[in-house]
Amino acid sequence: MAGQKGQERHEVTVAEGPAGRRLDRVLADALPQFSRNRIKALIDGGLVSLDGTAVTSAAAKVKVGQTFAIIIPEVVEAAPVAQAIPLDIVFEDEDLIVLNKPAGLVVHPAPGNPDHTLVNALIAHCGESLTGIGGERRPGIVHRLDKDTSGLMVAAKSAAAHRGLVEQFAARSIERSYRGLVWGRPSPTRGSLSGNIGRSPRNRKKMAVLKRGGRPAETGYQVLRSFRNGAVSEVECRLKTGRTHQIRVHMTEAGHGLLGDPVYGRGSSKRIGSLPAGAQTALAALARQALHAKSLGFHHPVKHGVLQFDSQLPHDMCELINCLE
Structure with a gap:
């Protein structure tokens, strides 16, 4: 519904079912193109009115037959x-x-x-x-x-x-899998890593697994193959939660940090020295953690079909794998 130039105007009339519910919830359900937070912001901005008077409370309980006018300002x-x-x-x-x-x-x-x-x-x-x-x-x-x-x-x-x-x-219905190269061979070769993740009390620039505080986190993993008698392994990780640095923190906590990780450990000089010269050169050229978000799957949020995507490993990780082989 059109409003003034550059604006949209919508009207929502309360039926019996939504009566007694919060205003922001009712409007968000009636106008699914706007999030509840967006509706709250419109209410706070005086852009939702009842009988010409601005409504000031998102928590106000609605009544049957009330008609609310909602003004959506021009997108900036x-x-x-x-x-x-x-x-x-x-x-x-x-x-x-x-x-x-x-x-x-x-x-x-x-x-x-x-x-x-x-x-x-x-x-x-x-x-x-x-x-x-x-x-x-x-x-x-x-x-x-x-x-x-x-x-x-x-x-x-x-x-x-x-x-x-x-x-x-x-x-947690979105499917995400990652490929990474880690030091050593995790045992068992398939499992789940868990532990609350939060800011490290020793270094606020890092995340860590905490005994107290933090947020619950869980990472499923599977060893796909190992190189150089188990010195390095290629793993697939699936996120069950999405915390900052989650895979990097969980794998490091398990003793199998990601190759090249500049924050959670690049690997000891002994481990790096055990690799063939070509792999050492490729690892130095990587200059980052060996981690790639390889697959992504979800329901299209508007058209509702299932979308599934898979990507190839980037050149720098492929080069390192070739040298390890």
């Missing part, structure tokens, strides 16, 4: 600037985009990395096809990869897709 440009950065696009439609993130690319602007991020690149690439998330023309980042982890990511282009993907991540 996102604060991050558009920057043309080459992207490896795997899939794209009007609601979402799936891509292969290269190692070295930061996902979101932050202190120390204010620009030249994946968000800047997506704003430039998607342009007007970004229909507005939270009132801004920006991509909806629903999960992240570490700067030096490569592989598959999905981002929303519309508010409805953003909401649907967030719900799937919260329900």
Whole structure:
């Protein structure tokens, strides 16, 4: 429903079923293209009214027959600037985009990395096809990869897709598998690693498995093959939760840190020295943790079909594997 120029206007009339429920929940259910947080922001901004009077409480209980008017202001440009950065696009439609993130690319602007991020690149690439998330023309980042982890990511282009993907991540229904090269051969060769993950009390720049505090985390793993009499193994990891640095922390805690990891241990000089010269050169050239987000599967949040993607290992990891073989 149209409002003033650049605005949308919607009306929602309360039926018997929703009566007595919170206003923000009722409106979010009636307008699924907007998240509940977005509805709350509209209420806080005085953009939801009843009989011409702004409603001020998102928790207000609605009554049968009430008609609420909702004004959606014009979408504003996102604060991050558009920057043309080459992207490896795997899939794209009007609601979402799936891509292969290269190692070295930061996902979101932050202190120390204010620009030249994946968000800047997506704003430039998607342009007007970004229909507005939270009132801004920006991509909806629903999960992240570490700067030096490569592989598959999905981002929303519309508010409805953003909401649907967030719900799937919260329900842990999105399938994600990673490939990594770790020191040693984990035993058993298939299992699950768990332990609460939070900021390390010894080094606030690192995450750690904590006895107290932190957030529950679980990583399933399987050894695919080993090299050099078990000196190095290729593992597949599946995330059951999504904590910061989760795979890197859990594998390090288990005594099988990722090769090249600059934060959680590059490997002892003895371990590195046990590798053939070519593998040592390839490991030095890797200059990052040997971790790649290889597969990604989820339900399309708008069209509802199942989407499944798989990506090849990047050249630097393949080169290291070839030298280990």
